[in-house]
Amino acid sequence: MAFKLTELPKKDLPITSGHRVCAGCPEPMIIKQAILASKDPVVVGEATGCFEVSSCLFPYTSWNVNWYHNAFENAAAITSGMEAAYKALSKRGKVTEPINFIAFAGDGGTYDIGFQALSGAMERGHRMLYICMDNQAYMNTGIQRSGATPLGAWTTTCHVGKVQPGNVRASLRKDIVSIMAAHDIAYAAQASLSHWNDFMRKVEKALTYDGPSFITVLAPCPRGWRFPASETVSIAKLAVETGFWPLYEVDNGQWNVTFKPRELKPLEDFLKTQGRYAHLFKSEEGMQVIEHIKELLKYKLNYINHMADATKGCEMNIFGRCALPDID
Amino acid sequence: MARKNVGLTGDYAVAEAMRQIDPDVVAVYPITPQTLIVEKFGEFVADGIVHTEFVPVESEHSALSACCGSVAAGARTMTCTSSQGLALMHEILYIAAGNRHPIVMIDVNRALSAPINIHGDHSDTMGSRDAGWIHLYCFNGQEAYDSTIIATRIAENSKVYLPVIVGLDAFNISHNTERIELLDDNEVKDFVGEFNPPYSLLDLKYPVSVGAYCLPDYYIEARKNLQETIQNAKKVIVEIHEEYNKKFGRNIPAIMETYKMEDAEYAILAMSSITGVAMLAADELRSKGIKVGVIRLRLFRPFPAEELYGAISNLKGLAVVERADAYGGASAPIFSELSGACANKKKMPLMANYIIGLGGRDVKIKDMTNIFENLMVNVDKGEIKDLRQYIGVKG
Numbered sequence: 001m002a003f004k005l006t007e008l009p010k011k012d013l014p015i016t017s018g019h020r021v022c023a024g025c026p027e028p029m030i031i032k033q034a035i036l037a038s039k040d041p042v043v044v045g046e047a048t049g050c051f052e053v054s055s056c057l058f059p060y061t062s063w064n065v066n067w068y069h070n071a072f073e074n075a076a077a078i079t080s081g082m083e084a085a086y087k088a089l090s091k092r093g094k095v096t097e098p099i100n101f102i103a104f105a106g107d108g109g110t111y112d113i114g115f116q117a118l119s120g121a122m123e124r125g126h127r128m129l130y131i132c133m134d135n136q137a138y139m140n141t142g143i144q145r146s147g148a149t150p151l152g153a154w155t156t157t158c159h160v161g162k163v164q165p166g167n168v169r170a171s172l173r174k175d176i177v178s179i180m181a182a183h184d185i186a187y188a189a190q191a192s193l194s195h196w197n198d199f200m201r202k203v204e205k206a207l208t209y210d211g212p213s214f215i216t217v218l219a220p221c222p223r224g225w226r227f228p229a230s231e232t233v234s235i236a237k238l239a240v241e242t243g244f245w246p247l248y249e250v251d252n253g254q255w256n257v258t259f260k261p262r263e264l265k266p267l268e269d270f271l272k273t274q275g276r277y278a279h280l281f282k283s284e285e286g287m288q289v290i291e292h293i294k295e296l297l298k299y300k301l302n303y304i305n306h307m308a309d310a311t312k313g314c315e316m317n318i319f320g321r322c323a324l325p326d327i328d
Numbered sequence: 329m330a331r332k333n334v335g336l337t338g339d340y341a342v343a344e345a346m347r348q349i350d351p352d353v354v355a356v357y358p359i360t361p362q363t364l365i366v367e368k369f370g371e372f373v374a375d376g377i378v379h380t381e382f383v384p385v386e387s388e389h390s391a392l393s394a395c396c397g398s399v400a401a402g403a404r405t406m407t408c409t410s411s412q413g414l415a416l417m418h419e420i421l422y423i424a425a426g427n428r429h430p431i432v433m434i435d436v437n438r439a440l441s442a443p444i445n446i447h448g449d450h451s452d453t454m455g456s457r458d459a460g461w462i463h464l465y466c467f468n469g470q471e472a473y474d475s476t477i478i479a480t481r482i483a484e485n486s487k488v489y490l491p492v493i494v495g496l497d498a499f500n501i502s503h504n505t506e507r508i509e510l511l512d513d514n515e516v517k518d519f520v521g522e523f524n525p526p527y528s529l530l531d532l533k534y535p536v537s538v539g540a541y542c543l544p545d546y547y548i549e550a551r552k553n554l555q556e557t558i559q560n561a562k563k564v565i566v567e568i569h570e571e572y573n574k575k576f577g578r579n580i581p582a583i584m585e586t587y588k589m590e591d592a593e594y595a596i597l598a599m600s601s602i603t604g605v606a607m608l609a610a611d612e613l614r615s616k617g618i619k620v621g622v623i624r625l626r627l628f629r630p631f632p633a634e635e636l637y638g639a640i641s642n643l644k645g646l647a648v649v650e651r652a653d654a655y656g657g658a659s660a661p662i663f664s665e666l667s668g669a670c671a672n673k674k675k676m677p678l679m680a681n682y683i684i685g686l687g688g689r690d691v692k693i694k695d696m697t698n699i700f701e702n703l704m705v706n707v708d709k710g711e712i713k714d715l716r717q718y719i720g721v722k723g
Contacts, residue, residue, distance in 0.1 A: 081397030
């Protein structure tokens with residue numbers, strides 16, 4: 001179902017203004033888009049990170065919905081505990097209203113330190129949606145490299161120096177959506193806040209499943225990526241249009257490309273907007289890195305397209321679709 | 329149903345208590361020698377005997393994290409662990425206490441690596457002693473059973489509302505079969521009552537934000553509040569023990585048990601199962617006319633400074649016998665605590681610290697009589713030369 005932009009502002013917002021994120025921060029946008037896409041009330045579990053420290057500075061809070069923060073690496077675990085409590089208290093008739101559980105975490109809390117807790121929560125089958133606000137580095141601590149930091153990018157722990165051309169790594173980045181899809185969960189997707197309708201539709205779809213789901217959303221960070229605060233959404237859009245951040249989903253076993261640009265824009269159009277890639281344009285070696293990134297992106301796009309073809313018509317019949325056999 | 333006497337290991341006795349409490353959520357990760365609890369309780373879950381949502385997580389870190397989420401969502405929540413598992417939970421222990429989450433955790437006290445060792449000592453919980461949890465240590469399987477029930481009431485008491493660790497010794501208690509008197513299921517149900525949390529993440533009418541970021545303008549107030557709360561919890565801990573003892577004809581000390589201390593000149597202070605050995609040693613020396621006694625400390629957090637001082641102030645000598653050490657520290661944890669607690673007291677016995685039974689090394693009556701004798705010799709000389717001694721070490 002498509003969401004109407006004219007209707008959304010009429011809804012109760014899950015967060016108020018007055019939080020303390022940087023100018024141009026995409027995270028409040030992502031959180032509003034995600035929670036507004038839920039038909040039922042949402043309870044949030046959040047990892048330590050930018051939005052956590054900015055949204056709930058004692059004695060103030062920006063959250064209009066129930067919100068819980070515990071630590072950096074355990075957003076998935078705490079949310080799985082909240083969901084278990086919901087199940088237990090439903091059984092005893094102590095809660096009756098439907099609730100959707102959404103965990104929010106950054107890429108550090110998802111790809112790296114929270115990876116194990118995320119994997120565990122996903123395979124156990126909790127009815128929860130995990131959303132990674134993917135700004136591709138540890139922004140809250142000061143722009144350090146994470147497992148999501150792409151090849152060639154500058155961070156404060158993969159500097160550009162005389163012998164190091166920014167981030168050196170095995171691949172373009174860790175393919176978190178494929179890893180989550182490999183848990184055979186009902187729904188995993190990649191989204192961008194620039195394509196808000198696509199993202200909200202993904203959230204809506206994820207929440208229809210009686211099981212775990214995962215979405216990673218590109219979250220361009222003006223401070224960390226080095227671009228003007230006014231450019232957040234347009235840079236997110238360029239990431240999609242250049243093929244840097246393809247929009248796709250793995251829906252109940254079926255891979256779908258959810259937005260296909262008619263023609264991909266040159267990757268340089270995206271890279272040039274950000275200071276984190278500026279060094280690549282200044283040397284022959286840097287230009288070679290850009291070519292390498294292009295090859296890796298091409299490989300990934302082919303991979304996604306191939307998976308879409310290969311899984312056409314697939315339906316895993318997992319959560320919500322198949323009943324347990326009667327063991328009595 | 330009525331009360332019944334059964335032969336159970338300490339772990340199974342705890343599992344029976346958990347069955348009777350029927351918590352809403354149990355999130356656990358298996359670790360020897362806690363596994364018998366998890367396995368037995370898992371059977372109750374599989375057979376639908378309990379209503380519990382059982383969350384078999386992928387690590388102890390996630391076990392306690394899931395417990396935090398669960399209890400914040402208004403569910404009665406329990407977990408159990410041991411040794412490395414408790415160490416892996418370390419970060420979240422502080423958060424559970426700081427966020428005031430009344431989780432009950434059974435810890436089967438086991439040695440910490442390295443070298444790796446699965447047997448009993450207190451290094452695990454002593455390593456987590458300052459996290460803000462209430463600590464209760466058990467004498468035997470019966471007390472482990474009773475403590476699990478008592479701890480639920482303590483944790484959830486509105487004046488306390490803090491997490492509680494119940495410690496029972498690895499193998500000596502966890503795996504030894506004893507005669508255990510189980511209460512009637514309804515007696516336990518009535519005693520623990522309903523869990524009535526002051527807020528819940530599932531209460532949509534009154535949204536809450538839990539786990540706020542505190543800058544220097546509030547952090548120290550939050551921590552002082554935690555200190556005052558746990559110190560004040562002692563009164564409630566005593567009251568709940570009294571209520572339990574009276575209702576069920578038990579005699580479980582809330583704070584400590586004293587054995588032949590009335591006229592004692594020398595005493596051993598220890599915790600958990602090894603105090604039984606110390607009591608046998610005291611009997612042996614008493615038969616020779618030597619006035620010795622034993623203090624079994626049950627409540628380690630909040631530390632009962634006044635009560636302990638009252639018990640030791642008339643002694644000539646006190647041996648603090650511990651199954652843990654503080655490496656590089658002046659003395660082992662209980663000795664240090666007690667010294668600090670009595671810092672400004674004028675009338676004090678000479679005190680010596682003995683480390684014993686690390687990594688499950690058997691503690692014999694002879695070891696305890698040796699400690700008494702060593703203490704008496706030193707007191708006679710008027711000086712404790714070796715403040716910390718390891719007992720029963722080869723070579």
